Amino acid sequence: MNTTPTLTSPVVLPPDRPGPHTRRLGVVTVVASFGGLLFGYDTGVINGAGDPMKTDLGLSPLSEGFVVSILIFGAAFGALVGGRLSDRHGRRHNLLMLSCIFIIGTLGCVFAPTWPALAAFRFVLGFAVGGASATVPVYLAELVPAERRGSLVSRNEIMIVGGVFAAFIVNAVIMHTWGHHHNVWRYMLAVSVLPAFALLIGMLRMPESPRWLTSRGRDGEALDVLRQVRSPERADAEIAEVHALAEEEQILHTGGWRDLAVPWIRRLVIIGAVLGIVQQFTGINSIMYYGTQLLQTAGFSSGGAIIANTANGLFSMLGIIVGVLLINRVDRRTMLIGGLSLIVTFHVLVGTSALLLPDNAIKPYIILVFVVLFVFSMQGTLGPLVWLMLAEMFPLKLRSFAMGLSVFVLWVADAVVTFGFPPLVSALGIALTFFVFAGIGVLGIVFVATMVPETRGKSLEEFEDEFRSAHARR
Numbered sequence: 001m002n003t004t005p006t007l008t009s010p011v012v013l014p015p016d017r018p019g020p021h022t023r024r025l026g027v028v029t030v031v032a033s034f035g036g037l038l039f040g041y042d043t044g045v046i047n048g049a050g051d052p053m054k055t056d057l058g059l060s061p062l063s064e065g066f067v068v069s070i071l072i073f074g075a076a077f078g079a080l081v082g083g084r085l086s087d088r089h090g091r092r093h094n095l096l097m098l099s100c101i102f103i104i105g106t107l108g109c110v111f112a113p114t115w116p117a118l119a120a121f122r123f124v125l126g127f128a129v130g131g132a133s134a135t136v137p138v139y140l141a142e143l144v145p146a147e148r149r150g151s152l153v154s155r156n157e158i159m160i161v162g163g164v165f166a167a168f169i170v171n172a173v174i175m176h177t178w179g180h181h182h183n184v185w186r187y188m189l190a191v192s193v194l195p196a197f198a199l200l201i202g203m204l205r206m207p208e209s210p211r212w213l214t215s216r217g218r219d220g221e222a223l224d225v226l227r228q229v230r231s232p233e234r235a236d237a238e239i240a241e242v243h244a245l246a247e248e249e250q251i252l253h254t255g256g257w258r259d260l261a262v263p264w265i266r267r268l269v270i271i272g273a274v275l276g277i278v279q280q281f282t283g284i285n286s287i288m289y290y291g292t293q294l295l296q297t298a299g300f301s302s303g304g305a306i307i308a309n310t311a312n313g314l315f316s317m318l319g320i321i322v323g324v325l326l327i328n329r330v331d332r333r334t335m336l337i338g339g340l341s342l343i344v345t346f347h348v349l350v351g352t353s354a355l356l357l358p359d360n361a362i363k364p365y366i367i368l369v370f371v372v373l374f375v376f377s378m379q380g381t382l383g384p385l386v387w388l389m390l391a392e393m394f395p396l397k398l399r400s401f402a403m404g405l406s407v408f409v410l411w412v413a414d415a416v417v418t419f420g421f422p423p424l425v426s427a428l429g430i431a432l433t434f435f436v437f438a439g440i441g442v443l444g445i446v447f448v449a450t451m452v453p454e455t456r457g458k459s460l461e462e463f464e465d466e467f468r469s470a471h472a473r474r
Helices: 020-032 034-044 046-057 061-089 091-110 115-143 146-153 155-178 184-190 193-203 210-215 219-229 232-252 257-261 263-280 284-298 302-327 332-356 363-380 382-393 396-451 460-471
Strands: none
Touching (some): 020 155, 020 193, 020 219, 034 046, 034 115, 034 193, 046 061, 046 155, 046 184, 046 284, 061 091, 061 115, 061 396, 091 184, 091 193, 115 210, 115 382, 115 396, 146 155, 146 382, 155 184, 155 302, 155 382, 210 219, 210 232, 210 396, 219 232, 263 284, 263 382, 263 396, 263 460, 302 382, 332 363, 332 396, 363 382, 382 396
16 A cells, blocks of 8 residues: 555646746846856866966876866765755755855966865865756756746756857967966966856845745745746745645655665666766767867867867757757657767767778868767757756755765766776777767667656656656555
8 A cells, every 4th residue: 555645636837927027037047057157167178278287287197187087076076965955055055155165166276386286176166066066957946937947947058068168268269368378277267256256146136946945844935936936826826836745745754865765766866867877978078078189089180179179069059059949849758869869870970980981181070070960969958958857856855965966976977988088099999989888878768768757847746746656666
């Protein structure tokens, strides 16, 4: 017999009609998404800053790899701890704290006198990156109406990709203007302090998540927030639904490691973690971190590879824009399977081109085209979808914990790809490396088809109730 309590009658929500609250919601989305911009810039800036930094600080290959990669480890722990802090103190409070850590980490890196000091502050910066990656999507998912959640939450992914592209452009401009300075890499890193201050100042005027307020018994404050970002009748109806779920989840006592013993919760968390692994093992960040190196291996000159690599940034942006336009019109599972199918196809085409085409002037450009199409397909599907689904799959009291755990796994997978890609290409070559990625993509398609639930068009509460009912005994 299933003794798990459920919502007896889901609240029917009236449509959220346009009004002054729509503008307020747009401002909240933009301000919170500065966390995504910082995420993207701070991970992408090292692509251009690496060489002058290596010369200025006298880095060996080992110390250079350590300085570059330690941000990823900091991000993994930041995602895990940041989720818990967000549960304890609130989403808004967490973003204010993270903005301060972004500022401290950035300035510490800019003025670091030695590479060990730089590594220490890169870890601090990574902690903020990971914390933002776990907090911003949850904050947005809990503030925006269900029918607009896909496009608004995915703006964070646009900001992440935009931050990476901005880093490529800023690096090129700074290198062209001040490239003769031995500490030019410090200027590149310093730019990110501007969006960090924008996040800090902006979040001082932003509301707390109404879902988090309700979970703390602060229903009056939650309703006030909803009235800022919803039409009056929608706010009144939605607070009733959120309040009913909050009471139910107090009975379930969800919210931590012990809840993984509950079968349906464990299944949901495993799905979230594996989605993060599938996203990273497409190899997308091997292009973001090592795109220039990959194109040099494909046959471009060093100068030509730097220029060609900007195409990856451009098509990454175009892909995420297309993805956001589609995300509310196509079911999540359909979009995931379609995206993985395209990714596998272009992986195979990259590998086949590298393996079979004769070495001539055309070959590098053919490989570049297929790499760019892979980046476009990835950023137009799995890029925004995985972050969106992590933000909308988990129950209220478990949401930040499960999001933090899933993003921790995602960052660890990122670290594995980051460390493994250069030696893999060195040992196997471009062709076999991309065939490996293609094989992993096929496994991802099987996983999505057999395990991943559909979340499109459902409120956070409706999805939770349905999934719990379907899997409570498993």
